[in-house]
Amino acid sequence: MDTRTTPESLTQYELKLHGWIREWYCHAVAEALVHSSFLMNDADVERLEGYFIAGLTPAEATLAFFGPAH
Numbered sequence: 364m365d366t367r368t369t370p371e372s373l374t375q376y377e378l379k380l381h382g383w384i385r386e387w388y389c390h391a392v393a394e395a396l397v398h399s400s401f402l403m404n405d406a407d408v409e410r411l412e413g414y415f416i417a418g419l420t421p422a423e424a425t426l427a428f429f430g431p432a433h
Contacts, residue, residue, distance in 0.1 A: 387421035
């Protein structure tokens with residue numbers, strides 16, 4: 364059984380989140396913060412979703428994700 368989702372099965376929110384995370388990833392690669400083989404785990408995705416909900420841009424979220432903890 365194929366468990367992959369198709370764009371038709373995603374909600375508008377999920378599509379927007381997916382696009383935002385893709386922009387975040389591209390920015391992180393462009394800034395050499397990750398390699399193209401970077402794999403996210405569930406905790407990473409939940410953290411990024413929190414940044415998305417808070418209204419951060421993908422560039423701001425890159426700084427928050429990879430920046431030093433206070």
